Amino acid sequence: MKEAISAAGAAAAAALIALWGWRKKKGSRKRKRDRVIGVIPARFQSVRFPGKPLVKIxxxxxxxxxxxxxxxxxxxxKVIVATDDDRIAEACRQEGAEVVMTSVSCANGTERCHEAVTKMPGEYDIVINIQGDEPLIDPHVIDDTVKALQESPDSVYSTACTPLAHEDVDTRVRVKCILDKFGYAMYFSRGVLPQNKDGQVRAYPSPFQDRPYLLHLGLACFDRAFLAQYCKMPPTPLMLMEDLEQLKVLENGxxxxxxxxEHEAHGVDEPEDVTKIEEKMRKLGLPSRAAALV
Known part of the structure; x- marks a missing residue:
């Protein structure tokens, strides 16, 4: 009997070792993940700014x-707009954008992206959620965020941050991030992050001595298989407390x-931000019917 138990134990141990070796080998091999789709989720309703996607810039x-x-x-x-609103769909189609209609029951932009890609023909390895309120988002930042995931086989998600000026650190609509020394996210927060015992916004040892706080730019680049899994995961405590979807990724390990x-964020959070965006575009010399960066 003891010999049978011993043999079974040895077999189980061998299986675990083999599985560990396979996972290690799998994790060390770079997956190309070349097929990438960009999705811009857009909804008409907004607590602070109703109809924001259609505001004219x-x-x-x-x-x-x-x-x-x-x-x-x-x-x-491919780049698509995902929406549940006919007004948004019509405005986008008039300008040549491909639109996928999604359910009004989508709880957030991530679920809307997942549903839209599920309805698309073809297979994709990576889905990047591009927030529709960044009309001056730099295409190079999007590309670099995608490449970061492609070159990090141990990651299921990638995003971008930029140094944040001290005067903006206390602003709740500015989401902050802290990283480990290998460039992986440790936490995101709407509060002051990192915090210190005296509660003062000040420099701390980092590669960015003049602007050590990091602003999250809002890009959410998902491994396609993980995105489907993510949408099935129940909400997590920190995600609900901070109202930040990316925390569910970290809380699940x-x-x-x-x-x-280096990117100057141009997000539109409130109506008065529209004027700031238009002023910036005029300084860049952008005509009223074009959006190419110079």
Whole structure:
């Protein structure tokens, strides 16, 4: 009897060792994940800014401006707008954008991206969620975020951050991030992050001594298989507390690869931000019916 138990134990141990070796080998091999789709989720309803996707930025709907920027990317095989609103769909189609209609029951942009890609023909390895309220998003930042995931086989998600000026650290609409020394996300928060015992916003040892706080730019680049799994996961405590979807990734033990770029964020959170965006576009010399960066 003891010999049978011993043999069974040895067999189980051998199986675990083999499985561990397979996972290690699998994790060390770079997966190409070349087929990439960019999705811009857009909904009409917004607590702070109803109808935001259709607000005109120098005569062009904001969501269209974002789509135009995304179309300049080199890594994206396709760019679509995902919405449940006929007004948004019509405005995008008039400008040439491909639109996928999604359910009104989507709880957030991530679920909307997943549903839209599920309805698309063809297979994709990576899905990048591009927020529609960044009409001046740099295509290079999108490309670099995609490449970060492609080059990090141990990650299921990648995103981008940029140094944040001290005067903006206390702003709740600015999501902050902290990283480990290998470039993986440790945490995201709407509060001051990192915090210190005296509660003061000040420099701390980092590669960015003048602007050590990091602003999350909002790009969410998913491994396609993980995105389907993510949407089935129940909400997590920190995700609900901070109202930040990416925390569910970390709370479930998965890795998020982060790139740090020099990029001036131009997100539209409130109506007064529209004027700031238009002023910036005029300084860049952008005509009213174009969105290419110079």
């Amino acid at each position: 120098l005569g062009v709907p904001m969501v269209v401006r974002t789509w135009q920027q995304a179309c300049l990317c080199k890594t994206l095989s 998965y890795k998020i690869k982060v790139i740090v770029v």
